[in-house]
Amino acid sequence: MLRKLSxxxxxxxxxxxxxxNLCWAIGSILGSMMEEQENRFLVMVIRDxxxxxxxxxxxxNKAIITINIM
Structure with a gap:
């Protein structure tokens, strides 16, 4: 997922x-990792x-990106 975001x-x-599609996929895996690992992952995704x-x-384009951040 991080590769696709890159x-x-x-x-x-x-x-x-x-x-x-990528943002929906990222949202769908939430809760499947250890909390600390998930927090690091989400911080990286949001920063990107x-x-x-x-x-x-x-x-x-900016509106679409902002919607996907939410």
Missing amino acids: KQLNGEDWMWNNLN LLNLCEITKGKD
């Missing part, structure tokens, strides 16, 4: 649908999504 960050796999929002151009 592809979103570098623009290799950037598409709204890909990001939505915030970084993606900063580097992405366009209000629509």
